[in-house]
Amino acid sequence: MRYLKLIKVFIKTSAQETLMYRANFWVSLLHAFLNLIVAVLALVILFGQTENLNGWNLSSTLSLLGVYLIVSAIRNLFIGPSLEALVGLGQEVWNGQFDFTLLRPVNTQFLITFRIWRLFSLIDLFLGGAVLLYSIFQTPQSPNLLAWLLFLLALVAGILILYAILLAFTALVFWNPGYLFTWVFDAIFQLARYPLGIYPVGVRIFLTWIIPVGVITTIPAQVISGQTGAPIVFLILAASVFLFLFASWLFNKGIKQYHSASS
Amino acid sequence: MQFSKIEVKQLHKTYHVPQREAGFKASVRSLFRPIYQDVPAVKPLDFVIESGEMVALIGPNGAGKTTTLKMLTGLLHPSGGDINIFGFNPSERKPAFLRSISMVLGNKSQMLWDIPPLDSFFVLAEIYSIPKEEAVSRINELVEMLEMREILKKPVRNLSLGERMKCELVASLLHRPKVLFLDEPTLGLDINIQNRLRHFILEYNHRYGATVLLTSHYMADIERLCSRVLLIHHGELLYDGQLSGLNQMIEPIKMIRVTLSQQNGVNPKPDWLPASAEIVSQEKQHLHLRVAQKEAAACTAALLHNLPVADLIVEDPPLETVIDRIYQDGDL
Amino acid sequence: MNHRGGFALIKATWFSWMQYRSFFFVLAFGWMIPPLVALFVWSAAAGEGSLGGFTRGEFITYYLVLVLVNQITYAQVNWTVGDIIREGTLNHWLLKPLSAIYQALSSELAGKVVYLIFVIPVGLLLAILLKPEIQTTPINFVLSLVATLFAWGLRFAWGFWLAILAFWITRADSFLALQDSLVFIFSGMVAPIPLLQGSLQQIANILPFRYMVGFPVEILVYDLSNKAILFGFLMQLTWLAIAVLLSRTLWVKGIRHYSAVGG
Known part of the structure; x- marks a missing residue:
């Protein structure tokens, strides 16, 4: 309850910080639409040349795009900005402001996960949802309630995996503030715009087992278009919980390292 | 009253740092077989600070002052020895302990940059679970003491260095810490503001009986605030006693x-x-x-x-x- | 103009950048990803046959060259100059007895070298793995080099005038994001320009973006007619002239504005 209240305060404060720069609203709106147009245009150009991309047609690829936009919007809403405040040159771990975070009588992992919100990402979230719904209404038979439920589970698992990867990479900063794995991850995450199946075998293995970016978007999109079912969903749900636990463990280990490191 | 006593026994810290040599060959070698060096930052320290005391930790740069402060706040784990701050071991970072201490760093800010200080204070109040009315009255009190009402509604980025330090103090004292750690609180401020802050710290100490441990390069800070000094040099405690007795050292x-x-x-x-x-x-x-x-x-x-x-x-x-x-x- | 000072600055900047090379390698990696995704998508779409007249091998060649050209021409001055104006660091520039363009150019050149140290080996590795097909003439090779040089100048000057809008507009970086979207669609990145449908292709031929990235690649990889090459160079030079003119005018006006407002 206390933590929910804290989240509320963080959201409120972030909103306030955002409102300090009012022009940003229009800029973000512009960016959101631009991103959407670019992404859709890319697919239209592609499917103008071919009808079928390794079993994916325009509408199922659009669903995937919708999932991708939703997942990235949630990442940009709070996970990304909160974690990014730690990583990189001149950021908290580097300049020692992280000390203040550690002195707070609140769970540190909670604090670094939820404290900064970029509310403009709600626009992207909305647009992503719209793309997803549009693509689903394009297909002849719409998914039933069970499919929607499985889809939601798969989406949650995907977001949890994304969070776990980002948290684990963030934790590495405690060993060396020069590590920029979260940035590398951001680059790799762009590969999740397209179905896992289009990539060469090596890349596919990498995106499934090493840095499971492909799983995050491809499986929810497959679930909603009926290409895959419950067993896979529960499998990635289990995997996501495991990854979450591992990342939390690594993060706490990182804090220990910070406590014993030279100032 | 024993409730905010600080006891330190045989506290020491040795940094285990990878040795870096110049040159390409050496850096390749260190990639495979890093050579570590033990650097003693703080050699076994013993001291007791009574509740309500104001003590200065002095010493040249690199003497181990900040390392000691960080160990006392639980930010850095000691290599050995005991710290007992009213029954807590700082390294455990128990919420109850964190709620009763505070740290001001002269060169770092805990304020949110783009919004007025008042809003940052309310976020902190929430983090420290201070009820709204209580927070308001505490903020009012501190703001009166520091005479800073007029800056409460300006974004922090538009404040001067001195005004920002006033905000830091309010932010650090909002939860009424029993122990206050001040690391170079007057760094870079003009004499006028320095005096004002010293006066404030004294007044706060009198009003709430808070224990204060301070490091500073400004002797005026120490002369004004602290009756007792701990002199650290090369990680060793060289002197513990009255400020006036320092002269006898040499x-x-x-x-x-x-x-x-x-x-x-x-x-x-x-x-x-x-x-x-x-x-x-x-x-x-x-x-x-x-x-x-x-x-x-x-x-x-x-x-x-x-x-x-x-x-x-x-x-x-x-x-x-x-x-x-x-x-x-x-x-x- | 103080040329010796300029060269010294370029050298010094380069050394300090090598210190942070991992940081720049990560950035370079990030910029490689969108063309690489496009590479995978199009080669998957082409399969064993061909698409819009291009085989899989040709797509691979096109995109590998594009990765290289994109890296050479990418103007990061876009972002840095804007930050420098916003944060007031510009004062340091203006106090030095050196034309400010050197400051921008030095970080640009220093960056280029560091990026290429990363991109060339990675590009070669990808070439070995993906087996591109290439047939070109020495003349086209030289023309492509020349076009790359112009492309870099165009992208630099174009980025510069957009960046110095920061003198007047607090969020000028939103224009840069807008530009990046346009580059993505119209420079030949999301798809080779000849594959764009109808009016999109015509727009791409007129806008400056094709001449920042795609044009040099097309000269090398595709059999462009002499007329098409000539038209391309004419467009490129026209846009270059416009961009330089805009940069100069806006810079002079901007400095005057800056000294009047006091940053």
């Missing part, structure tokens, strides 16, 4: 100021002055000497005997000079 000296009734050069140093006497400066009728304490009486007598003295003052050397000499002598 070979004690006295300063003698003489005003002559007529201009009368004493350059070079005449032989009737004792061996340890040194002329610090000489300007018209004013003469300034430094002499070992044990020869001070003899020196005064000689001056009165040999010169047309109009006025003569014997005084203790300024603290800065003493500290400076300790830092320079190092090992003593």
